[in-house]
Amino acid sequence: MKKLLCVAFALLLLTGCEAYPKRFSATYTDVFDTVTEFTAYCGTEEEFEALSEAVHGELKRLHEIFDIYNSYEGLDNAKALNDAAGKSVEPPAELIELINSGKEWYTLSGGKLNIAFGSVLSEWHHCREEGVLPDPVLLKELAEHCDISLVKADGGNIALGDPNMSLDLGAMAKGYAAQKAAELAESLGGKRFALSVGGNIVTRGEKPSGKWEIGIQDPDGGILTTVKVAGEAVVTSGDYQRYYEVGGVRYHHIIDPDTLYPAALWRSVTVIAENSADADALSTSLFLLPLEEGKALAEKFGAEALWVSPDGSVIRTEGFSDYE
Amino acid sequence: MSKLFKRDLALIVAIILAALALWGASALFKKEGESVEVRLRGELYAVLPLNKNAELDVEGLCTVVVEDGETYVKSSTCRNKLCENHRPISRAGETVACLPNGVTVTVKKEGGADFYV
Amino acid sequence: MSEKTRRIALLGLLTALCFGLSYIELMLPALPVGVPGIKAGLANICVVAALYLLGPWEAAAVNLARIVLNWLLFGSFTGLLYSLAGGAVSFAVMLLLKKSGAFSPVGVSAAGGAAHNVGQIAVAALLTGTPSIMLYLPALLIFGTAAGAVNGLIFAALQKRISPQRKG
Numbered sequence: 174m175k176k177l178l179c180v181a182f183a184l185l186l187l188t189g190c191e192a193y194p195k196r197f198s199a200t201y202t203d204v205f206d207t208v209t210e211f212t213a214y215c216g217t218e219e220e221f222e223a224l225s226e227a228v229h230g231e232l233k234r235l236h237e238i239f240d241i242y243n244s245y246e247g248l249d250n251a252k253a254l255n256d257a258a259g260k261s262v263e264p265p266a267e268l269i270e271l272i273n274s275g276k277e278w279y280t281l282s283g284g285k286l287n288i289a290f291g292s293v294l295s296e297w298h299h300c301r302e303e304g305v306l307p308d309p310v311l312l313k314e315l316a317e318h319c320d321i322s323l324v325k326a327d328g329g330n331i332a333l334g335d336p337n338m339s340l341d342l343g344a345m346a347k348g349y350a351a352q353k354a355a356e357l358a359e360s361l362g363g364k365r366f367a368l369s370v371g372g373n374i375v376t377r378g379e380k381p382s383g384k385w386e387i388g389i390q391d392p393d394g395g396i397l398t399t400v401k402v403a404g405e406a407v408v409t410s411g412d413y414q415r416y417y418e419v420g421g422v423r424y425h426h427i428i429d430p431d432t433l434y435p436a437a438l439w440r441s442v443t444v445i446a447e448n449s450a451d452a453d454a455l456s457t458s459l460f461l462l463p464l465e466e467g468k469a470l471a472e473k474f475g476a477e478a479l480w481v482s483p484d485g486s487v488i489r490t491e492g493f494s495d496y497e
Numbered sequence: 498m499s500k501l502f503k504r505d506l507a508l509i510v511a512i513i514l515a516a517l518a519l520w521g522a523s524a525l526f527k528k529e530g531e532s533v534e535v536r537l538r539g540e541l542y543a544v545l546p547l548n549k550n551a552e553l554d555v556e557g558l559c560t561v562v563v564e565d566g567e568t569y570v571k572s573s574t575c576r577n578k579l580c581e582n583h584r585p586i587s588r589a590g591e592t593v594a595c596l597p598n599g600v601t602v603t604v605k606k607e608g609g610a611d612f613y614v
Numbered sequence: 615m616s617e618k619t620r621r622i623a624l625l626g627l628l629t630a631l632c633f634g635l636s637y638i639e640l641m642l643p644a645l646p647v648g649v650p651g652i653k654a655g656l657a658n659i660c661v662v663a664a665l666y667l668l669g670p671w672e673a674a675a676v677n678l679a680r681i682v683l684n685w686l687l688f689g690s691f692t693g694l695l696y697s698l699a700g701g702a703v704s705f706a707v708m709l710l711l712k713k714s715g716a717f718s719p720v721g722v723s724a725a726g727g728a729a730h731n732v733g734q735i736a737v738a739a740l741l742t743g744t745p746s747i748m749l750y751l752p753a754l755l756i757f758g759t760a761a762g763a764v765n766g767l768i769f770a771a772l773q774k775r776i777s778p779q780r781k782g
Contacts (some may be wrong), residue, residue, distance in 0.1 A: 195741070200539040202599040208592055212611065302577065372614040378613075379694060381738065387611035388590055395588065399610050409614040443614065505721030505766075508711075509759055510727050516755035523749050 194365060194381065197221035201229050202237040203346050207371025213358075214365040214380065231354045232370065238268050239346040241291065241339070249339055255291065258336040263329050266461045271342060271349055272326060274450070278345070279321050281470060282458035287430050288319040291339030297428055301417045306424070318390045319430070346375045348408060348453020356450065372414070374407045375449045392440035392481055400496040406449035410456040411441030411481075427460055436451065436461050439480050445496055446476035506576050512588065531589065533568045535561055538599035547587065547604060558598040568602055570595060625664065625672050632660035632680045642684065652757050655727060658763045659772075662708070662723050665774065670709050677701050696734045703733030719773070720766035727762020728755050 189426045194214035199221075201209040211228050215221040243249045275288035294316040300307045311341075323334030333340070346371045355375040356369055366376035366387050368413050376385045384401035388424055391397040391414045400407060412425040412435065429436040441457040446452035459467040467492060471478045477493040508585070531547040537555055545551050551563045559573040559580065567585035573595050580595035589606030590613025636658040642654070657680050665673035685694035686763050691762050707729035711722045731754035 192498055200536050200601060202536075202538065202596050202601060207602050208594050208596075210612070336561060367611060369612045369614075372612075373614060374612050381741070385612075386610035390590070392566060394589075396546040396610075396613070407612075407614060499714075501718040502720070504716050505718050505724070505763075508717060508721045508755055509724050509763055512725065512759045514754040516759075520752035523752065586763070 175215055181230065181287075196380075197225075199225040199229070201232065204232040205350065206225050207347070209368045210431075211370065212367050213363055214378075215363075216221070217267070221490055224358050224366070226355045227357050227361055228368060232350055233352060235267060235346070235350040239271065239342045239350070241295075242343060251342060253331065254331055255339040257333070257445050258401075260331060260419045261325075261327075261330045261332040262333055266329075267349075267353070269329065269331060271345060272324060272331060272340070273291060274349075274454075275340075276321060276324065276326075278454045278458065279475075282454075283429060283466065285461035286344055286454060287319060287321055288340050288342055288345065289324055289338055290319050290428070290430055291341035292318045292337065293317075293430075293433055294341045294428060295339065295425075296344070297426075301424070301426075304417060304419065306419050309433075316433055318432075328439060344457040345450065345454050347371055348406070349450040351375045351453075352406070352449035353483060372409060373449055373453050375406060376402050376406070379403045381419070389479065390441075391441050393485070394467040395485065398479075398497050400443075400445060402496060404444065405445050405447060405496075407443065407445050408449070408452040408456040408459040409443040411440075412436075413441070427457065429461055438463065439484065440483055440485075441481045442467070443472065443479045444476050446474055446480070448474075452476065531565055531604060533561070534605050536601045536602045536603075542600075543610075546601075555598075555600055559595050559600045561600075561602050568604065569593060570600075570602060573598060573600075621668060621672070625668060625675070628660045628664050628668075629644040629676050629679050631655045632676055633683055635660065636680060636684050645664070645736075652754065652762050655730065655758075655765060657725065658704075658723065658730070658762070659684075659769050660718055662766065662769045663772070665708060665712060665722075666719060666741035666769070672707075674705060677705055692741075696738055698738035700732075700734035717765070720763055721770050723766030723769065724759045724763035727758040727760075729758075731755060731758035753770065754774070 175204070180423055185308050193409065194216055196212065196214055197218065198210065204436045209232060211225055212226055213221055215224065225397060237245045237248060243257055244250070246253055251268060254262050254264060261406065272288065273312045278286045293312060296307050301418050317338040318335050319321065320335065323338060325332045325334055351368055351370040351373045352375060355377060358366055359377055363377065367374060367376045374387055384403045386399050386401055388399050389409060390398045390413070391412070393409055410427060412423070412427070416425040418424050425435045427436050428434065439460055442456050444452045444456040444459065446455060455471060455474060455476055458470060459480070462470065467478065471490055477490045477496065479493050480488040484490065509551040533534045533545040533547055534541065535543045535545070535553060536553060543553055543556060545553065545563050545567065547563060547566055549563065550565070553561045555561060560571040562569055562571045569583065569585040570580040570593050573580050575595050575597035577597065580593055583593045586593055586604055589604050589609045592601055595599045629744070639654060639656050661673050661680070664676040680699045681694065685691070685696065687688045704726045708726040709720050711717050711725055735748060735751055735754055
């Protein structure tokens, strides 16, 4: 009896140590012009490397498809579409999917989220690099070429009806890519991992010590609160993430299509949703929408949100505190 | 019985005092646990304590400086210089990145959250 | 009833009771304190009882049966490893303290509760490669001691009631 117990004990311990997942982490700096972090609990390092390589590869592939600055041999990506000046191209299925989703979001957000806003956004981008302010007259002219109804999707073909129009998928691409990469990792057997593509966070499963903890930054510095998730996606849009200063005034990267200037309704909006692509589009939309409209939109997706207003006060949807 | 009971009580009090002492020690340890993690193309390149001034040359690409509890990129070979212009960081989760060189500098805190957004 | 039969029956009874208590504890709502691994450990009453009424080997058997049965029926494999580590450390501490003769079942059980949590969190820190979860140790120590002391008091009350039967 004694011997039997000892043997059973030893066997359990031996098999256990091998099967027990350890924490691994990888950082990529070459996708979506941001820092990406992939953390997973895996049994062995080889297992993690395989997952990490797949996630990195998938993000790279999607980065090239949605890239509006670089061309790639044999790929009709977003830049190719922008450069085609009204002619039809045959892009990969993911680009068509994201463009169709972008057209839906234009309606959902009451015109606030517009992927056809590239002409105005690239002027802001250019000015940010030069450290100057854009010319308001030029901005108005550029805004004439942002009519999303002119983006014609017909089966596998896409054409921009206005030759001066260009797409900018920045408000949606990272969340979409994070979702796709997470789905791939899941299909390869990843059960407990978290992926942050420049702050678009997707989680699956839990850590051995509990749920994934995500600190939400206070726009003025420090940590506002921490949310705990297991399976959900978390995204924050904030005026503190990307900005530049001219004459002591801060200009951040989320432009309101109606004013053509950085939105001033909120300092930051955090969204928790099932799907990372939805969460990304939601956080940008909510950042540009008044509270009541934002709340209604979040509810449509079963998402929870937290708003930080310019006076520093914090507003939450009813279910948000369940995650804190 | 009452003699045993007194010893029981002494034992319980001793364990609780030990726990409180550990708690105090861990609070101190937590403050010192802030560190600066420097990664080059995803690989961990160096970990520096945030409370000790230092200057680190990352393969001739960037110079990372830790000064008075803050860290920043002092110089970089990259073209856009966004990293050099980034303000110094000091809070857990904050990152300065020099993407053209694949260098990231992140403040980490022992026992902090997994991600910050 | 021969002494041997009585001991075997008591061992079976304690194991069954232990299992029943584990099940009851499983149905209790989790304490909303945000520290993993905090629980009352009611089933440990049976281990203490076996230690005092039967002996070390029988107590070890009840302990191991509790851990393995719990794992097979409601647990995860990771949970099993934590329980094994906690159970082993707790058992060793209780055995030593009992042998010293300096403490009553209340003190022995309290120290056992604390030791269980130490073993559990140490293995968790080792296996997850996350030493920072040791920061939970102080809270776990205090709660484990309190829960263990309460379990010890319950056993002491039980012992008073069942000891006359032993003689008869």
